[in-house]
Amino acid sequence: MAFDVSLVGQLMAAGLFLAILALLMTGYLVAFTLGGLAILFGFAGMWVGAFDERLFAALPNRFWGIITNPVLIAVPLFVFMGVVLERSGIAESLLTTMGQVFGRMRGGLALSVVLVGALLAAATGVVGATVVTMGLLSLPAMMRAGYDPKLATGTICAAGTLGQILPPSTVLIFMADILQGANSAAQLAMGNFAPDTVSVGDLFAGAMIPSLILAAFYAGYVIFRAIVAPESCPPVAMTDAERRGLGRRVVSALIPPLVLIMAVLGSIVAGVATPTESASVGALGALFLAAVKLLADTHLGAPGDPRRDLNLFWFWLGFLGVLAITGWLFGGPGLLNLMLGVLVASLLAVVASGPLRRRYFDTLFRSCVSTMSITSMVFIILLGATAFALVFTQMGGTAMVRGFLEAMPGGQTGALLMVFLIIFVLGFFLDTFEILFIVVPITAPVLLMMGVDPIWLGVMMGVLLQTSFLTPPFGFSLFYLRGVAPRTITTPQIYRGAIPFIGLQIVALSILWIWPETVTWLPEVIFGAGPGGAPEAPAELPTDDFFDDDW
Template identity: 40%
Template sequence: MQLPALPKEARPPINWQLFKRILWGIVPSLVLIFLVLGTILMGLATPTEGGAMGAVGALVLAAINKRLEKDLVWQAMTSTMRINAMVIFILIGSTVFGLTFRGVDGDLWIEELLTSLPGGQVGFLIAVNIFVFFLAFFLDYFEIAFIIIPLLAPVAEKLGIDLIWFGVLLGANLQTSFMHPPFGFALFYLRGVADRTVKSSDIYWGALPWVGMQLILVAIIIFVPETVTYFIDKPVAGIETGADVLIDPIGNSGPATPTDSSADIEKMLKESK
C-alpha cells in the first residue's frame, strides 16, 4: 500500500535554519571519521593512535552535546572491555587451532586441495569467495579473519596473487555477513530501532538487494583488479630511470656514485707495489 504524501502545512520549511541543523548533525560525525580513518590513510597516525584519537573525539562530542556523564563513560568502557576480551580469546583459540592444524599437516592438505582446482587463480578465487560467503552464515567475521584467512593466504601467495588485493577482496566479501542472518549485525541494529509492526522477515528480505550489490562489488574486484591495485602498481618517481638512484633516509635522491672507480683501484694497486 502506497502512503500519501504529507500535506504542505505538515512539511518542515526548507530554509537556512533547517540547513544549519542538518550540518550540525553531519559535520561532527565527519570530523570523528576523519580523526580515525583520515589520519591513518594520510599517514599521520598508526591504527592504535587513530583509535585513541577517535575515542578522544567521541568524548569531546559527548561533552559538546552535554551527554558526557559518568554512567555513559562507564558503559562505553565496559563495552570496550568485553569486545577486546572477546577478540583476545578468539585470537588465542585461533592460534592454538592453527598450531594443531599445522601439526597434523592440515595446511599442506588445504594447499594441495586449493591449488589443484581447475581454472588456476580464477577458480581458486571463485571457490574461496563462495566458501567464505556461506561460512559467514555460521561464523562471526572475527573467527573467519583469525582462523580461515591464515589458511588461505599462503595458497594465494603460492598462486601469485597479490596479498593486499586478496585481503581487500575477502574484506568486501565479509561485509555481507553484516546483512544476512543469523549473525547479521546490521539486521539486529535495525530490528532494535524499527517499529514493532515491522516484521523481522521484512528486514531480511529488505537486506537482499544490498547483499546482491555487495556480491557485484566482489565480482568487480575479481575481474577488474585495477580497482584495488591501480595506486599500488604506480612506480615511485625517480626509481624507473636509466641510472641507478640512491635514496637516503632524509629523502634526498641523486645518481649513484660508486665508492671506488676503476682508476682509483689501479692507483691503489700501484701504491701497494
C-alpha cells in the same frame, strides 16, 4: 600394522575443522570451541605421533605476542571511539537531521539512512552499534511515513554493514595482521628474503573506493525504487518548526563526525600518525565531541531550540576556521596539538559543572564497559583461534589445504573461487570474526603463493564477510535489527529486504574481480608501490616443511 603418520595427521586436521564447525552451529561459545577442541585434537595427535607435544609450550609466547601486538592495540581504541559517539547522542543527532534534509523527497529517508550509515561506519567501525542506532531511530520514522517494510529494513541493514570495510574497520585491522604474516611467509617460501609489508594503512586505502562504490549502489537502488515504485518510499511532510533553521542544524550535525573522520584518516594519509596512533586520535576526538554535545545540551538549550542551533552553528564554523589556519601554519603536528588543547579545555569545562560532570563521566564509564566487553569477546576468540591454527598447521592441515586448492581446475582463479565460496557459505552460520580467524590463516598463504595481490585479497574477503552479515538466515545485521524492530515487522520481511542488497554486494564483488585496480590504485598513490602481489609463482610450490618451521 604400520600406518602413514602424515596421512593420519591430515585426516585429524580435517576432522578438527569439521568438528569446530559442527559445534559452533550448536551455539556453543566460540573461543572455547576453537581452543578446547584444538587442545583435545592436539593430545590425540600426540598419542598417534602426528603432533609434537613441545609445540604446546609455544602457545603462551604466542598469546603474549597477540596481546602486545602494536597493530591490534588500535582495536579497543576504535571500538571506544564508536561507542562514545553512539552513547553521547551524536549519531542520533546526525540521523535525525539528515532525515529532515532528505525526507521531503521520495526515498529521502532511505537515502539519509545510507548517507548516515556511511558516516557512522567511517566514524565508528562498529556494525552492531550502527544497525541498532539506525533501527531505533529511523525505522519507526520510515514506518510512520508509509515505507515498504522490506525496503526500510534492507536499507538499514545494508548501510549498517558498511562498517565492515569502510575505514577505520576493526575487521580490516585483524585482516591486515593476518595477511602480513601470511604474505611474509609466502614470499620467503618463494625466495624473496626482503618481503613487502601489508599494513593496516594499505587495507584502509584499498577499501576506500570499494566501500564508496557500495554506498553509491545502495543509494542508486533507493532512487530506482523511488522511480518505479514511489508508493514504497513516500516523502515526509515537515512542519514549519522543523524547516526553520534546518541549514544550521545540518552544519552542526555534519561537522563533528566529518572532523573526526578527517582526523583519523587524514593523520594516516599525511604520515603524521600510524594507524594505531590514529586510533588514539579518534578516541580523544570522540571524547571532545561528547563533551561539546553535553555542554550544548546543558547550557544552550534543548535540541531544536533556535538559539542553541545558531550558537552551535557559529561554534563549529569557528572551529573549522581555527583548524584550517592551524593546519596551514603548523601542518599535521599543529592540528594534533590543537585537538589535544581543545580536549583539555572541554574537559575542564565539564569538570567545572556539577550535573554535567556526572552525566559525562557516566557516559564515559558506560562506554568503557561496552568497549571492554566487545574487545574481550574479540580477543578471546583470537586466542582460541591461535590454538586452532597451531594444531591444524602442525598436523598437516596446511599441506592438505594447499593440495586441495592446487587441485582446483583453473589454477589461481579456481582456488580463489573455491575459497570465496567457502567464506560465503560459512557466512550463513558463523560470525565475521570466527570466519576471519579460522579460514583466512589457513587459505591466505597458499593463495598469496599463487600470485594473488594481498591487498586485493584482503579487501575482497572483507566485502565477502560484509555480505555474510546480510545473508539470511543467520546474517548478524539481520539479527541486530530483529532485536530492535517492532513486532509488526516480521522476520521474513527483514530477510526479503536484504536480498536486493546482497545482489548489489555480488555486483560490487564482480567489479573488484574484473578491475582489481579499484582496490590497488589508491594504496599505490598514497603510500607508493605496494606489495603488488607475491612474486611469480614457481613451477612447484614449496613443501610443507617451510610452514612447519614457522612454529
